[in-house]
Structures are given as C-alpha cells and as structure tokens.
Amino acid sequence: MDVLTSFERLSDEEKYEHFMKRIEAGEKIEADDWMPEEYRQTLIKLISMHGISEIMGALPEKEWVPKAPTLRRKLGIMAKVQDEMGHGQLLLRVAEDLMKPYGRNREDIMQDLFTGRLKFHNVFHMPAPTWGDAGLIGWLVDGAAIMTQTNMLKASYGPYARALQRICAEEVFHAQHGEAIIMALAEGTEEQKALIQDSLNRWWDSLLMFFGPASADTTGSSKQDITVKYKIRSKTNEQLRQDFFSKYVPRILSLGLEIPDETMHYDKENETWVYQQPDWNEFKNIVKNNGPKSKDRLDLRKNAYDQNAWVRKALSPDNQAI
Amino acid sequence: MKTVEEAKQDASYKSALTELLYQLADDDFIVAYRGSEWLGLAPHIEEDVAFSSISQDTMGHATMFYQLLEELGEGDADHLAHGRTPAERKNAIILEEVNGPGHYLKEPRYDWAFAVVRHYFYTLAKKIRMESVKQSSYEPLQHVAVKVNMELYYHHMHWKTWFMQLTGTQGEARERMLTAVETVLEDFGGVLTLGPKEDEITKHGLIEGEEFQRKRWLQEIKPIFESLNIEMPKALGMKRGNGRAGEHTEDLDSAIDTLTEVYRQDPAATW
Structure with a gap:
C-alpha cells in the first residue's frame, strides 16, 4: 500500500494533525497538498488581496510616470511600476491555483474587485498630488511593504514564500528609488524641501494604517491570529509598526523633517514607540472603497476592462480564425 | 568612420548628424510616453507587464540618443528631452497622436487596435533604421544601434x-x-521620411535614404499583409504634415505639457 492511499484513509482530524505537524516542522505546503479549508480560504483572501493591491498600487504612481522630472527618474519610475504589475501577476497566479478547487479563476478575481468583495490596501485609495508623493510612496510605502512581506518570507505555503523572495528583492530597489528622489528633494530648494514635508503630513496616517489594527478589538476583525497560527507570518501588526518606527523615524528626522504627531516618542523603559492612533473608523471606511480616490481608480480599472472586452473575445478559444 | 571629436570639427557633418539624432530621440521619447499612458489599462495583466517593459526600454533608447546629442555639445540630455518647445521637435506626427479620447487618469477611451498597429508599424520601421545605422559613418551611433537592436528584437516579436x-x-x-x-x-x-535635410544625412553616410527605407518597410510588411488578406497600401501618407520639419498637432502640445510639468517648476534644480 503506498503512502498516498494510506493518507487518504485518514479522518479529517488526523489529516489536520498531520498538516500541523508538517508546518510546525518547517515543511512547505504545496498547491496539490491536502490543506484545511480555513488555511486555503485565508491564503486566497490574503494573496488575492496582495496581488490586486500590487496592480491597483501602480495607479497612484501612474500619474508621475510621464511627469517624472528627468530622463533617469522617468526610467526609474517606469521600471518600478512595471515591477509592481509583475508582482501582481505572480501573486494572482498563486491565488488562482488555490481557487481552482472552487472552480474560480482570474475573471472572478476581477469581478470581485469591481463589486468591492475583494479589497485592496488602504494606501492605494489615497491621492498622490505631487512629485513628493511619488518619492514618498517609494521610500515609505514600499519600505513598509518590505516589512510586512519579509515577515512572510518563511510562510508555510511554498508558492507564496517563493513569490515573496523575488518580490522582496525588487521592493528593496523600489525603496532605494524612492529614497533617492527624497534625498534629492531634501538637498534641493526650499520649494523642493516643502514638497516632502507636505507629502509626509499627507501620508502619515495611511502609513500607520498600512500595518493594520493592533487587534480585532479596534476594527471588529483581524486575520492576524489565524495567519500566525498557520505559520504564514510571524510578527503581529503592532510589532511590524514598531519595527517601522525604529527604522524610519530616525531617518525622517535626519532629513530635517517633522513627524506630524506631537505625541510621538520612544519609551525607553517599555522599549516601545508611543504614538497617536490613526482613526480606525476612517480606515474601515477607506478599505470599503470609500477613500478619496477609491472610485476613480476602480473606474479606471473597470473602464479598461470594458473597453478591452473585444480583445478578450477575439483571444478566446471559441473565436474563429479567418 | 567618425568619432565625437571628428564630428564636432566638421560643421556640415555635425549638422546632418544632429538632425538625424533628434529624429530618432524625439520619436522614441514621444512613443514611449504614449505607451506609458496605457499603464494599468492594457487588455490583461500579462500585457501590462510586457507593454510597460517595452515602454521603459523605448524611453531608455530615447535617453541614449539624447546623450549622443549631449556629447556633441547640443546641451544637457534632460534639457533636450524636456526643455524644447513642440515646434523644435522632430518626431513623426503619427507617434504624437493621442491613444484615444479621454485622459490617462480620467475616463480613457483608448483603442487597443490603434495601439497595436501604431506600435507594430513603428517597431518595424525602427528595426529597419537601426539595422541601417549599424553601418553608419558615426561610430557612437553604431554602438547604440547594437544595444537598441537587442531589445527591439523582442518588441517586434511582441x-x-x-x-x-x-x-x-x-x-x-x-x-x-x-x-x-x-x-x-x-x-x-x-x-x-528623413525630412528636409535628407540629402545631407545620406550624403554623409549616416543612414540609408528614405526611398530605401520605405521599400524595405513595404517589403517586410508584404508577406504579413498577404497572409492576413489585407490590401497593400497604395501610399504611406503625411496627411497632417511632416513632423521632421517641425509640423505638429495639438496632441504634441499637451503631451509636452504633461511630460515637463515637474521639470518646468524649476529647470535649474536637481531632481
């Protein structure tokens, strides 16, 4: 009798126990392996949200692709947004494999985005009205993304962990690209310096929200306990936010910028950063597609989808060649 | 074959050379911009990845051509890309045309068929030009052509x-x-077309003449058109004028406005 057959004879509880032992031993789960429903569902939600956020994330920067002020900056931001699209594609492929047993595919992901069932990251609902924002997004939003993503580099689900390896490597370039824009502005004219402070003020709350609420008490729901249990991630939202402060607060201050939170300080005794909580009700509202730019960006995506319906039709297998 | 220094010392040669370089640079600069407006709007995500890569390559080619101009003393490459008025630009009019009604951030009604045809026809023409300048009398242009060709192979296939x-x-x-x-x-x-200065450009052995390029282009497109049962074009027109002579449409004015919005805030600043 081979191993597969004997595994299939196990009860669901026994399969679950076997699964948990595997992930606790640091083994990777692959797309065809048995996995608990809760695990599959959590991964689908997490990875399709991550993938679609990469795609929607190209839109705030889209405005600045042609407007970038030099040829080098144009090439830099073009490379960055291209990477983001590539990440989106890579992640959606991972999500598609997980959705396969439910008979769902890419089309469903796009439809879920349009109907609001599938959410995208809070930061990508926000306006990016100046070139300073283009720099700040690369520097701090991508910087924050590196933190949440490296937190999942050892994820128990193999295909996701492997996609993240590549994504994180590229995100490091994005953060450097953003930092280079910010450094040039910081060393520039008074007007250029003012651009960065203005962007920082605009993005501060969104950056805090990026890591999600500290616990489910704040917003009524949080998936972080489940993702920790299944070894998809290791640190909690609050730990990540604290890491972000430790890394970036000193850098922000060293550029002569002010943190737009007077209460912000490091409590040496408790070894934590003390800060003003952002408005978590506003956060809930934003991710429900009620943010300042949610509608515009969804419209842009939806519009492209509708405009190109004829192309999809022409490419579909049942269309006849001449 | 001439080097940068030799070209600088020959006024007639330099004038023909810079004319050609402006055409090559301005064509790629504007068509890369039109490509980048499609970001996030392509028919599927895989195409968004591929198209944005092509636009990025193309902007890279424009940068190399502007740098060749900079080496010849025409001014800073960033200024050449951002600081020249639409009337000073030498790009072909079809490359400046908008992708369709609407704005790249608001209700774009872009036409994928137009995008495919314009980019395919242009890439084929560019391939012919780059193959020709691989034998150019200007050595630095030969080197750039070799680099551009490597990427162009994939653009053309795409x-x-x-x-x-x-x-x-x-x-x-x-x-x-x-x-x-x-x-x-x-x-x-x-x-x-090589524009009003064609004779000077070809006289100095910088690139083959436009009659040759047109023939090559038609020769390459013929089997494609035949296999798809499309009638061969009776003429390749210049309905709205000759961009090489500085004739342009309003589409270029608004494109240059967008492309230079931040640059214009302070052209002297370091960005």
Missing part, C-alpha cells in the same frame, strides 16, 4: 504577434484592426 492574432480573427476585432491600419497608414510616411 507587436507582430498581437497584430497577426487580432487581425487574423473574424468579426469585430478584424474590423477594428483594419480601421486602425487605415488610420496609421495615412500618416505613416512621416515615420519613414
């Missing part, structure tokens, strides 16, 4: 695939493609 696939189907897709072919051809002569 657009040709789209062109064949969409035109080779029945119904709406074919109709849209044929309409786009007609539109692009009306102004496509503007890509294949």
Whole structure:
C-alpha cells in the first residue's frame, strides 16, 4: 500500500494533525497538498488581496510616470511600476491555483474587485498630488511593504514564500528609488524641501494604517491570529509598526523633517514607540472603497476592462480564425 | 568612420548628424510616453507587464540618443528631452497622436487596435533604421544601434504577434484592426521620411535614404499583409504634415505639457 492511499484513509482530524505537524516542522505546503479549508480560504483572501493591491498600487504612481522630472527618474519610475504589475501577476497566479478547487479563476478575481468583495490596501485609495508623493510612496510605502512581506518570507505555503523572495528583492530597489528622489528633494530648494514635508503630513496616517489594527478589538476583525497560527507570518501588526518606527523615524528626522504627531516618542523603559492612533473608523471606511480616490481608480480599472472586452473575445478559444 | 571629436570639427557633418539624432530621440521619447499612458489599462495583466517593459526600454533608447546629442555639445540630455518647445521637435506626427479620447487618469477611451498597429508599424520601421545605422559613418551611433537592436528584437516579436492574432480573427476585432491600419497608414510616411535635410544625412553616410527605407518597410510588411488578406497600401501618407520639419498637432502640445510639468517648476534644480 503506498503512502498516498494510506493518507487518504485518514479522518479529517488526523489529516489536520498531520498538516500541523508538517508546518510546525518547517515543511512547505504545496498547491496539490491536502490543506484545511480555513488555511486555503485565508491564503486566497490574503494573496488575492496582495496581488490586486500590487496592480491597483501602480495607479497612484501612474500619474508621475510621464511627469517624472528627468530622463533617469522617468526610467526609474517606469521600471518600478512595471515591477509592481509583475508582482501582481505572480501573486494572482498563486491565488488562482488555490481557487481552482472552487472552480474560480482570474475573471472572478476581477469581478470581485469591481463589486468591492475583494479589497485592496488602504494606501492605494489615497491621492498622490505631487512629485513628493511619488518619492514618498517609494521610500515609505514600499519600505513598509518590505516589512510586512519579509515577515512572510518563511510562510508555510511554498508558492507564496517563493513569490515573496523575488518580490522582496525588487521592493528593496523600489525603496532605494524612492529614497533617492527624497534625498534629492531634501538637498534641493526650499520649494523642493516643502514638497516632502507636505507629502509626509499627507501620508502619515495611511502609513500607520498600512500595518493594520493592533487587534480585532479596534476594527471588529483581524486575520492576524489565524495567519500566525498557520505559520504564514510571524510578527503581529503592532510589532511590524514598531519595527517601522525604529527604522524610519530616525531617518525622517535626519532629513530635517517633522513627524506630524506631537505625541510621538520612544519609551525607553517599555522599549516601545508611543504614538497617536490613526482613526480606525476612517480606515474601515477607506478599505470599503470609500477613500478619496477609491472610485476613480476602480473606474479606471473597470473602464479598461470594458473597453478591452473585444480583445478578450477575439483571444478566446471559441473565436474563429479567418 | 567618425568619432565625437571628428564630428564636432566638421560643421556640415555635425549638422546632418544632429538632425538625424533628434529624429530618432524625439520619436522614441514621444512613443514611449504614449505607451506609458496605457499603464494599468492594457487588455490583461500579462500585457501590462510586457507593454510597460517595452515602454521603459523605448524611453531608455530615447535617453541614449539624447546623450549622443549631449556629447556633441547640443546641451544637457534632460534639457533636450524636456526643455524644447513642440515646434523644435522632430518626431513623426503619427507617434504624437493621442491613444484615444479621454485622459490617462480620467475616463480613457483608448483603442487597443490603434495601439497595436501604431506600435507594430513603428517597431518595424525602427528595426529597419537601426539595422541601417549599424553601418553608419558615426561610430557612437553604431554602438547604440547594437544595444537598441537587442531589445527591439523582442518588441517586434511582441507587436507582430498581437497584430497577426487580432487581425487574423473574424468579426469585430478584424474590423477594428483594419480601421486602425487605415488610420496609421495615412500618416505613416512621416515615420519613414528623413525630412528636409535628407540629402545631407545620406550624403554623409549616416543612414540609408528614405526611398530605401520605405521599400524595405513595404517589403517586410508584404508577406504579413498577404497572409492576413489585407490590401497593400497604395501610399504611406503625411496627411497632417511632416513632423521632421517641425509640423505638429495639438496632441504634441499637451503631451509636452504633461511630460515637463515637474521639470518646468524649476529647470535649474536637481531632481
């Protein structure tokens, strides 16, 4: 009798126990392996949200692709947004494999985005009205993304962990690209310096929200306990936010910028950063597609989808060649 | 074969050379911009990845051509890309044309058929030009052509695939493609011309003449058109004028406005 057959004879509880032992031993789960429903569902939600956020994330920067002020900056931001699209594609492929047993595919992901069932990251609902924002997004939003993503580099689900390896490597370039824009502005004219402070003020709350609420008490729901249990991630939202402060607060201050939170300080005794909580009700509202730019960006995506319906039709297998 | 220094010392040669370089640089600069406006709007995500990569390569080519101009003493490459008025630009008119009604951030009604046809036809013309300048009398241009050609190979394959696939189907897709072919051809002569200074450009052995380029282009497109049952063009027109002579449309004015919005805030600043 081979191993597969004997595994299939196990009860669901026994399969679950076997699964948990595997992930606790640091083994990777692959797309065809048995996995608990809760695990599959959590991964689908997490990875399709991550993938679609990469795609929607190209839109705030889209405005600045042609407007970038030099040829080098144009090439830099073009490379960055291209990477983001590539990440989106890579992640959606991972999500598609997980959705396969439910008979769902890419089309469903796009439809879920349009109907609001599938959410995208809070930061990508926000306006990016100046070139300073283009720099700040690369520097701090991508910087924050590196933190949440490296937190999942050892994820128990193999295909996701492997996609993240590549994504994180590229995100490091994005953060450097953003930092280079910010450094040039910081060393520039008074007007250029003012651009960065203005962007920082605009993005501060969104950056805090990026890591999600500290616990489910704040917003009524949080998936972080489940993702920790299944070894998809290791640190909690609050730990990540604290890491972000430790890394970036000193850098922000060293550029002569002010943190737009007077209460912000490091409590040496408790070894934590003390800060003003952002408005978590506003956060809930934003991710429900009620943010300042949610509608515009969804419209842009939806519009492209509708405009190109004829192309999809022409490419579909049942269309006849001449 | 001439080096930078030798070119600088020969006024007639330099004038013909810079004319050609402005055409090459301005064509790529504007068509890369039109490509980048498509970001996030392509028919599927895989195409968004591929198209944004092509636009990025193309902007890279424009940068290399502007740098060749900078080496010849024409001024800073960033200034050449951002600081020149539309009337000073030498790009072909078909490359400046908008992707469709609407704005790249607001209600774009872009036409994928037009995008495929324009990019395919242009890439083919560019391939012919780059092959020609591999034998150019100007050595630095030869080197750039070798680099550009490596990437161009993939661009050409990409657009040709789209062109064949969409035109080779029945119904709406074919109709849209044929309409786009007609539109692009009306102004496509503007890509294949070397403009008012053609004689000087060819006299100095910088690139083969426009008659040769047109023939090559038609020769390359012929088997493609035949396999798709499309009539060969009777003419490659310049319906709206000759961009090489500085004739342009309002589409270029607004494109340059967008491309230079931040640069104009302070052209002297370091960005």
